[in-house]
Amino acid sequence: xxxxxxxxxxxxxxxxxxxxxxxxxxxxxxxxxxxxxxxxxxxxxxxxxxxxxxxxxxxxxxxxxxxxxxxxxxxxxxxxxxxxxxxxxxxxxxxxxxxxxxxxxxxxxxxxxxxxxxxxxxxxxxxxxxxxxxxxxxxxxxxxxxxxxx
Numbered sequence: 001x002x003x004x005x006x007x008x009x010x011x012x013x014x015x016x017x018x019x020x021x022x023x024x025x026x027x028x029x030x031x032x033x034x035x036x037x038x039x040x041x042x043x044x045x046x047x048x049x050x051x052x053x054x055x056x057x058x059x060x061x062x063x064x065x066x067x068x069x070x071x072x073x074x075x076x077x078x079x080x081x082x083x084x085x086x087x088x089x090x091x092x093x094x095x096x097x098x099x100x101x102x103x104x105x106x107x108x109x110x111x112x113x114x115x116x117x118x119x120x121x122x123x124x125x126x127x128x129x130x131x132x133x134x135x136x137x138x139x140x141x142x143x144x145x146x147x148x149x150x
Contacts, residue, residue: 001041001109002081002147004030007054007140011074013124014131021122026071028134031109032081033102034095034147041146042105046112049073054140062140066117073113076124076132077106099127 005027012022029049055064055071066073079102083091096102103126114121124130 001034001037001045002032003045003144004081005049005142006134007137009135009137011134013074013076015125015128020125021074023072023074023122027066027073029073029075030078030081031075031106032079033097033105034082035097037097037105039108042109042112044149045144045146046109046116048144050113050116072122073117074122075110075113076130077126
């Protein structure tokens with residue numbers, strides 16, 4: 001699994017011009033499931049995401065997690081994070097897991113994050129054409145790949 005994490009002051013997902021989900025201070029997470037990803041990948045990423053110290057403490061040092069600051073999380077599925085751009089000019093998404101595999105694992109990941117936070121996680125709609133708006137705070141943007149954890 002691959003995540004793009006953005007620290008935000010606000011973020012929202014709209015579908016057909018209507019806001020589906022929105023958050024205030026917290027993390028916007030774009031998530032992709034690849035072939036071979038398992039519950040163990042989702043667990044590792046959910047634990048890492050909710051413990052990652054990327055919010056400022058009173059001294060202005062990134063020393064607090066989204067849990068520490070009672071932040072919110074908006075998680076959006078985005079298969080294009082699996083893009084391979086090695087050949088030609090058209091990205092290949094061959095590494096993306098098929099929806100019957102990726103959708104349940106994405107939802108499981110969101111449930112794990114929710115459990116770690118002790119509150120619901122806002123989501124997009126799997127497979128929908130969504131418009132994502134955000135105000136990146138910092139800016140802070142981090143990419144994590146569960147395949148690169150060792």
